Amino acid sequence: MRNLLIFITKYNAFFLFLIFEIASLVIYIKYNSFQKASVINSTNQLTGGLYTRADELKGYLSLREVNDRLARENAALRNQLKASKYVDTVARKTVVDTVYKQQYIYIAAKVINNSINKRNNYLTIDRGSRDGIEKGMGVISADGVVGKVAFVGEHLAIIQSLLHKDSRVSGMLAYNKEIGYLQWGDDMDPHKALLVDVSNNAQPKIGEPVVTSDLSLFPAGIPLGKVSKLKAKGAGFFLNMEITLAVDFSKLEYVDVVVNKFAKEQAALEGQEKKDE
């Protein structure tokens, strides 16, 4: 027993190393599945508060740019107003009024923490469970798709950005209507992504827009980016291509969280189907 104690005190550095290393690895692995260890992230009071404060300061520097973007978005939305459209028959108006009901609701939020230079990037926004945000919801900005909600605190939420090694979004070539899925390339360029597993029948052109498909958790037709290179590495039986992302992640200021009213119903139905099999 005494010898054992002497042994441990003599090599105490190694044993201390083991204890702390195991502790940190346990935290790391636990958090990777987003189950526990919710204290150590940027939704807690201290870090979240500091980030909010720093972001307030930074906000002043980009006021002009945000203003421009809002003005552009305003103009685009005004184009969609009924008042700015020419109605050719009475019938069309009534159809529009009775048939369409709201499926998607958007919750505006401000980005208070953002990163683009890691292999797995996350954003923090200033809306949380109190504002109706739930895990798994899609997040878009005025320019296009941003990511999905990965973790929700009471006042803040963490978004898993498209720039993440596990992010997959179902995308569609806007003209060809061929479906593939979008993932971030491993060269970590924050402006580029890959559209992979597109059917060989597609004849994509450089500059063709890529939008979200009906299979994604986003409304169909939200821009993802534009085709910038036709042949990307790793293509087998399917076409892979390089996409220039529509969203400039380094300048993200305001985002909208997409609430799909049918999401629960769809998940329940699909869960039922799996159970039956």
Next chain:
Amino acid sequence: MSRVILTNLVRFVMLVLLQVFLLKNITLYNLATPYLYILFVLLLPFETPNILLFALSFILGLTIDAFYDTPGLHAAACTLLALVRVLFISITVQKDGFDNEPEPTLSIMGFRWFFTYALILTLFHHFFLFNLEVFRLSEIDYTLVRFLLSTVFTVFLMLVSGLLFFRKKERK
């Protein structure tokens, strides 16, 4: 003694703030990312007991993790850093010399020793950090390039900060 504690406390806060609000936003060509905050562990006094050294490294790592949203990642790398520090110092520094060499800074230990010390510790820390973060062998070539360039960047910043505070220490 209280002076040493105060110095290190201020250094801890300053390095964390610098890392989180400035260096976090700096990346060269998506390749080199500096992690200067480990300078805190490097500059702890020689006499720091092992248990304190490991606990401080762990806490430093967790603090950075809280801001980076990667709980455990930096803590694991910092714990490894503390072990390498203990081994390196036990090999290169005479135990008797501790009285007149309280801290392993650039001005006290000289350029050659400090450069080797900073380089080796940073190499270990960054290698572990980058590989644990990516955790994929298929991207190993790209990860290695990032790891090497980031190490160069971090060590460069360490030497710059060592030179910035050079004279102040010597006058004392």
